[in-house]
Amino acid sequence: MAATNGSKVTFLEAIRQAMFEEMERDPAVVVLGEDVGVYGGAFKTSEGLLKRFGWERVIDTPISESAIIGAACGMSYLGLRPICEMQFIDFIVCAFNQITNFVAKGHYLWDAPAPMVIRGPSGGGVHGGPFHSANPEMYFVHTPGLKVIYPSTPYDAKGLLKSAVRDNNPVLFFEHKFLYRRIKEELPAEDYTVPIGKAAVRREGRHLTILSYAAMMHTSLEAAEALAKDGIEAEVIDLRTLLPLDEETILQSVKKTNKCLVVHEDTRTGGIAGEIAAILCEKAFDDLDGPVLRVTSLDTPVPYAPTLEEAFLPNAKKVFTAAKELARY
Amino acid sequence: MKKELTRQQHLDLYYYMRLNRAVEDTMVKLFRQNKIVGGLYSSLGQEAISVGTAYALEKKDWLAPMIRNIGALLVKGVPPRDIFMQHMAKYDSPTKGKDGTSHFGDLENLHIVSPISMLGDLIPVMAGVAIAGRYLGQKIVAMTWIGDGGSSTGVFHEGLNFAATQKAPFVLILENNQWAYSTPVRRQVPLENLADRAKAYGISSYIVDGNDVAEVYSTAREAVARARAGEGPILIEAKTFRRLGHAQHDPAEYVPKEMRAYWEARDPIERHEKFLMSEKLLDAKGKAEIEKKIETLLAAEREFAESSPMPPPELAEQGVYCTGDDCHKIAPRWERPKSEVMPPKSSVAAVWSVEGFGQGKASDGANAPIHFGDTPEEKLADESKPASRATPKTSAKKLAKAPSPKPPVRRKARR
Numbered sequence: 001m002a003a004t005n006g007s008k009v010t011f012l013e014a015i016r017q018a019m020f021e022e023m024e025r026d027p028a029v030v031v032l033g034e035d036v037g038v039y040g041g042a043f044k045t046s047e048g049l050l051k052r053f054g055w056e057r058v059i060d061t062p063i064s065e066s067a068i069i070g071a072a073c074g075m076s077y078l079g080l081r082p083i084c085e086m087q088f089i090d091f092i093v094c095a096f097n098q099i100t101n102f103v104a105k106g107h108y109l110w111d112a113p114a115p116m117v118i119r120g121p122s123g124g125g126v127h128g129g130p131f132h133s134a135n136p137e138m139y140f141v142h143t144p145g146l147k148v149i150y151p152s153t154p155y156d157a158k159g160l161l162k163s164a165v166r167d168n169n170p171v172l173f174f175e176h177k178f179l180y181r182r183i184k185e186e187l188p189a190e191d192y193t194v195p196i197g198k199a200a201v202r203r204e205g206r207h208l209t210i211l212s213y214a215a216m217m218h219t220s221l222e223a224a225e226a227l228a229k230d231g232i233e234a235e236v237i238d239l240r241t242l243l244p245l246d247e248e249t250i251l252q253s254v255k256k257t258n259k260c261l262v263v264h265e266d267t268r269t270g271g272i273a274g275e276i277a278a279i280l281c282e283k284a285f286d287d288l289d290g291p292v293l294r295v296t297s298l299d300t301p302v303p304y305a306p307t308l309e310e311a312f313l314p315n316a317k318k319v320f321t322a323a324k325e326l327a328r329y
Numbered sequence: 330m331k332k333e334l335t336r337q338q339h340l341d342l343y344y345y346m347r348l349n350r351a352v353e354d355t356m357v358k359l360f361r362q363n364k365i366v367g368g369l370y371s372s373l374g375q376e377a378i379s380v381g382t383a384y385a386l387e388k389k390d391w392l393a394p395m396i397r398n399i400g401a402l403l404v405k406g407v408p409p410r411d412i413f414m415q416h417m418a419k420y421d422s423p424t425k426g427k428d429g430t431s432h433f434g435d436l437e438n439l440h441i442v443s444p445i446s447m448l449g450d451l452i453p454v455m456a457g458v459a460i461a462g463r464y465l466g467q468k469i470v471a472m473t474w475i476g477d478g479g480s481s482t483g484v485f486h487e488g489l490n491f492a493a494t495q496k497a498p499f500v501l502i503l504e505n506n507q508w509a510y511s512t513p514v515r516r517q518v519p520l521e522n523l524a525d526r527a528k529a530y531g532i533s534s535y536i537v538d539g540n541d542v543a544e545v546y547s548t549a550r551e552a553v554a555r556a557r558a559g560e561g562p563i564l565i566e567a568k569t570f571r572r573l574g575h576a577q578h579d580p581a582e583y584v585p586k587e588m589r590a591y592w593e594a595r596d597p598i599e600r601h602e603k604f605l606m607s608e609k610l611l612d613a614k615g616k617a618e619i620e621k622k623i624e625t626l627l628a629a630e631r632e633f634a635e636s637s638p639m640p641p642p643e644l645a646e647q648g649v650y651c652t653g654d655d656c657h658k659i660a661p662r663w664e665r666p667k668s669e670v671m672p673p674k675s676s677v678a679a680v681w682s683v684e685g686f687g688q689g690k691a692s693d694g695a696n697a698p699i700h701f702g703d704t705p706e707e708k709l710a711d712e713s714k715p716a717s718r719a720t721p722k723t724s725a726k727k728l729a730k731a732p733s734p735k736p737p738v739r740r741k742a743r744r
Binding site for chain 2: 069097105109147
């Protein structure tokens with residue numbers, strides 16, 4: 001890694017830097033959302049943007065998710081590159097129709113690119129309850145025309161958000177709020193991007209592959225350390241982008257380890273694990289020495305009480321147990 | 330108002346209405362020959378609205394049609410062949426057969442945004458177009474249409490409210506044809522005039538006789554000029570009637586006969602033609618020439634459309650994403666210095682300061698406080714004399730409506 005700016009930054013600060021630098025680079029980049037201006041966003045991800053870039057480029061909107069997405073789409077038709085904030089990603093479903101029918105289908109149907117980013121804090125583990133903890137990524141992974149990013153490190157968050165802003169397609173960018181202030185990383189001082197659609201091998205191993213993303217990537221790494229003590233070397237892969245999925249990296253790893261465990265915080269039924277299992281059946285059936293297993297949240301809403309939420313979420317112990325079971329094959 | 334228009338304007342409006350109807354008549358024939366793949370929606374009797382409003386736009390302006398706005402597309406410059414081919418799912422159609430009807434657009438040349446079937450979604454999108462145009466210094470106006478039915482969707486309200494808070498140069502035509510499929514407007518909205526919806530957003534509105542093309546045009550022209558001048562969004566309710574069913578399959582037997590008869594007697598094309606003849610702006614010879622011109626044009630356009638092939642099956646999986654560097658050609662067209670929106674010029678004090686806050690500007694002229702403590706004390710002292718509290722500057726102009734025509738909608742006709 002090249003020169004850094006010397007200090008470690010949080011996941012949250014990495015996102016702020018990405019927006020700041022993109023707005024500095026290109027006057028076509030604007031930000032809109034609820035309380036993104038004067039207040040700097042509910043999590044302060046847009047703090048300081050209004051002061052520097054003014055009212056025309058940092059737009060505080062009414063509580064109208066469909067209007068935010070719709071207006072951003074219209075702006076993109078004139079060549080602007082809007083970044084929409086959903087105050088909590090749970091509220092993205094208020095604009096579901098606007099995203100899935102208008103934004104996503106435009107290029108296929110009438111050649112209209114919509115270069116826009118929809119970003120917001122997602123995920124549980126912070127006792128936000130059923131309406132402030134969601135992982136709604138799979139609604140959108142099932143929507144052709146969108147790209148879906150879900151990073152796990154400050155470096156990736158910054159680099160992928162920049163790529164998203166520069167991409168000519170609508171990109172959904174999920175930010176796991178558990179990570180916002182919990183992890184820090186030194187970032188390069190100069191401009192950099194991380195390519196969309198590429199997974200990253202976070203830990204090399206030969207006994208089994210653990211595929212994960214976002215907060216669960218860290219959980220998976222934690223489990224891998226424990227597994228190593230038992231003599232099981234797990235390869236941990238961070239998917240980073242869910243749509244398009246980096247099949248090549250997944251297949252490469254599974255062909256090496258012959259076993260695959262998928263870990264995600266999203267609920268079980270219809271989660272990305274099912275899709276990955278299908279891909280492995282289609283393209284790596286002969287390489288598999290055991291079933292594709294998954295560790296996921298329960299098929300329930302996200303409960304509020306800490307005891308319930310703990311039962312709901314995957315953790316390192318659950319990943320460890322599943323990996324041990326898989327390793328027996 | 331009619332006298333303000335030039336002869337050419339009157340004749341253009343007549344031509345486009347005739348063209349609109351002839352294009353749709355041709356499509357009915359195609360439909361009966363099973364050449365139209367999906368549904369066919371009609372704007373019979375509503376041509377004056379599509380034509381009169383779109384005619385008020387400049388070339389650089391943007392529009393987004395709804396399902397009954399073929400006339401607006403023709404005025405904006407879409408060739409009839411594109412409309413025929415869209416309906417026939419042809420490979421040479423603007424969407425190459427991927428979508429039908431008026432669901433197509435043109436970002437680069439004609440500035441048309443494609444609609445989707447979900448009603449109201451175009452409103453925030455066109456608000457965004459208007460805001461972006463202003464941001465880039467282009468001085469454009471964005472226009473779209475919505476029906477009486479679509480005005481009850483959530484996104485209608487979200488979009489119009491957002492446009493109003495942004496003072497977007499946006500004109501919304503509320504085409505009240507009195508029927509949302511089979512549901513009459515009285516069962517949808519508890520308002521006599523749908524233009525009253527504008528009050529909720531503090532924006533100006535007009536009510537026009539939607540079957541009088543000259544009045545529609547003059548009103549739209551004024552609204553477009555006001556929006557362009559920075560007055561914010563403007564709503565025009567055009568009262569009209571859907572003469573056919575929701576689409577070709579629907580005989581619309583639920584519509585009272587007297588109601589249909591009332592509106593058939595007020596056909597916008599016949600009305601305008603009568604006016605043109607009586608004012609000696611058009612004679613029988615001129616009319617025949619226009620008819621011949623349209624007939625020749627549409628014969629050629631139809632032939633072109635019919636000879637276009639169906640799309641090849643491999644097209645089905647192409648074009649979901651914009652790939653490569655060449656795909657996205659819509660670079661922003663700056664018509665103001667970029668430096669105005671970049672630091673240091675763009676930098677502001679990041680605190681709320683809202684001009685006119687507490688002046689009650691949006692509350693129908695009455696100077697009501699928005700929040701406790703917002704109203705200066707001397708105004709509170711005036712409480713007993715409401716007349717003196719009005720701020721004549723804003724209230725009179727902002728809430729002015731064009732002189733409403735004798736409402737063409739008579740309740741007795743709609744039992």
